[in-house]
Amino acid sequence: MSPRNRRSSERFAETVLDGPLLEVSDLKTHFRTDRGLVKAVNGVSLTLERGRTLGVVGESGSGKTVLSRSIMGLLPKHNVVRSGSVRFEGREIGAGDPRTMRPLWGTEMAMVFQDPMTSLNPVMRIGNQITESLRYHLEVAKDFANETAIALLRSVGIPEPERRMREYPHQLSGGMRQRVTIAIALACGPKLLFADEPTTALDVTVQAQILDLLQAQQRERFMAMILVTHDLGVVAGRADDIAVMYAGEVVEKAPTRTLFTEMRHPYTEALLKSIPKLGDPSHTRLEAIGGRPPDLVDPPPGCKFAPRCPYAQNRCAMEVPVLTESGSSGHAFACFYPVGVGAAPVAGA
Amino acid sequence: MSEPSNSEASTQSVDTQVLLDEVTTAELEVAPTRRIGVAGWLAAAWLIMVVLVAFLVPLLPLDNLNESVASLARQGPFTDGHVFGGDGNGRDLLSRVAWGTRASLEVSVGAVGAGMLIGGFFGLIAGYFRGRLETVLTGLLDVMLAFPQLVLALALVTFLRGDPNQEGGVRLSTVLVLVIALGIVSTPIIARITRASTLTWAQREFVLASRAQGARSFRILFREVLPNVLPAMFSIALLGVAVVIVAEGGLSLLGLGVELPTPSWGNIIALGRNDLRDAPHIVFIPSIAIFITVLALNYLGDVVRAKFDIRESGL
């Protein structure tokens, strides 16, 4: 075993194997800009068990992309203020120090990016992009790395993998490229996969294939996955739990079935209404969410969704609702006047 | 392939991503010299001084340019009240460098001015009228760029000047020869920049609007397009003057600079090279003059470029 691997294995000697895989508590990620401090992620707590899938849903600007990058420690140090705790297999990695994180990146946690047109190196052969992490992390021989890469490409559904190994990204279609990035992410067998809007940049016809592939791989490898999307429909059949984010905060989280049957937060409701459903008669009007996401430098006081919320009362503009668990089965939401419960104030009351 | 090509993927921009990019870009980009700043004013002050010296040198209280004093030969700065000391022949170096400013500026401003007129005109009409005219013009200019600049200048000076001692033929002063040669060399570069800038401005709404109103082409070209193209031309002109000052120095070292006894920064250096061992100041003082002038011109060129947001892609 190489010194590099030995070091990382020593580091994980005390790894706790029975706790949750990932525990995020009160994670904040703020950016210093000319306009002021942008509170992109503002106190998010999450728990993820091994082999489970968590869907993180929110519109553009809700902080979901920053959240996944922040958990993984991929943000630049400069002008980024990060606080809170991130525990991976019981170990604190909240500081996000690259030297601590590097042994985890690729081997323990990996990421599939949004746009496969830009996330592959244009001047490196596909094969090298897959084998480099194998050879670097696992220090396997070149031939073995090549065979593994070919097997990986085959497993993500790429025909003629031997030929593809020698090709450059521009020679592949968008869907194929995303399959390649998935193969790269899976190469070293990570325990946690972040999929950051993995289908947003793809043709509609390909989106379902890629999502199915991710799900199949996740199950086969008993890998945990955080699936980030703006589309509730994407996570509906695929995530075990769902966290809905708004303006850098989680406003509702629940097991998937519970969320869809008993959604409480008006924002979740609005999100659901904004996606088309197959069952609807054609020409059913989709309801766009009125207004714009709040300014993250200077957010409104009180509930940040209040200015856009159809149910908002005076209190919503003044007090901040706290994410509170209600009932059983881990359903939590941050709202004073949740939908489907009647007018009685609930959270933080 | 089972999946359709997706080369024009709808890259829905996610705000957070944009935000992230802004942060990292802001973090990485060292602020461009957008404001003129202290350094900018210093640069401008130096250039103004250089220009004033070039114009007013006959009025300045300087020693005789060509008077040799044997005791002053190769003497360093501050010898007997000669601030820059003497040159190899015992002439006052201050006076020679001051007069040299005039010749160096005549050559550089003259050459770049000529390049601006010819290259600017070609660039404007190539960028505005497009079509076959543009193809022919850019082709011609590209061929001129196929020569290394200094070598083309050297060739032109050599052959335009001919043998100085020979009778007959049309004799041009070396300053004029240098202006012509270096003007020809700078033409394609200026034309290229002007064309690139014209291309972008010629498609703007206000130009199209006056076209639609039936304004004459040349009127549009000079009244609407040219004023907007001028900043780009001006920034390249500043750099051009710097390049030509250096080129005159290089040509002087090859014996092709301004002809003695007229001093130029370049030929003072060329002549001083013989005394480098004993009197390095003869070479270094005009070299420093060139260095500071070029530095100032480059700096102001950058300032102009940043101020008018001129992209370098046209270069």
Added chain:
Amino acid sequence: MRFVVRKLVQLTVVLLLVTFISFLLMNLLPGDPVEVIVPFGSDEQRQALREDLNLDDPMITRYWDWLSGLVRGDFGKYYTTSSSRPVSKDLKEALPVSLQLMAYAQIMALAVAIPVGVATAYRAGSRFDKAANTSAFAMLAMPNFAIALLLSYYLGVKLDLLPVTGYRPFGEDQAEHFRRMAMPALSLAVGQIAIYMRLLRSDMIATLQEDFITMAKAKGMRPRRILWRHALRPSSLTLLTVAGLNVGTLIGGAVVIEVIFSLPGIGRLIYEAILSRQYVAVQSFIVVIGAAYVILNFLVDILYSILDPRIRHVRAIQ
């Protein structure tokens, strides 16, 4: 393949034009070329020169004869009052010297500029970055002849570290060869370092913002590997083009530098030919330089498409 054919056609056209312009130079001479070249020659000698230059033929015939002479390796002659000798021999001896000088300068410039450019991009905004940028800006304003004279004064005269003039072939004495080439090459390299460094820095900063760099980071690659293996190559395309184009600057600089350091290269030959009014020889040197430069840029274009597979692909489609 069509890409290469089209490029070759283009190359031929430009070469013809470049040679034609060089050919026309002789017509710029004020007065009769024969009078200028051999002012004191005998009548027979003048007649011989007149025939060498085909001065009595129409221009296009003259061009064609001259050009086919060049292709056959006939670069004209040096004419003195009593005799003449071919230029080609001198050219053949001088060419390697000039090429060595330029190659060393280019290697030196890239060897400094690439690591510094990469480091400044990686640490953009740091004190090191600012210092490097300021120095680059100053270096850009230094004429190469001033650097050459400065070096020869301090390293050559004052410290007596390196010989100020002269050349030693590589085959004869390698150490001495490099001792004598060090200052000339450095004088040429300084300006290039600044250009290359600034260029690579800005391209590299742009590349480091790319998704595929974050991807490489997320793969757990070390910064050094990300910089050199992932970011450098996509950032080096402009650098390569400019390095190719800058050979023009390098050639012009080499002419001056060779004269300053008395290196027996083409620049030195041009200088001597100008001094002794050998216009036929000057013309040959200029056409050789022009043609070499055109061919070099052609090669850079080809190399460019090898470095960036995207271009190869796009051009193949065209």
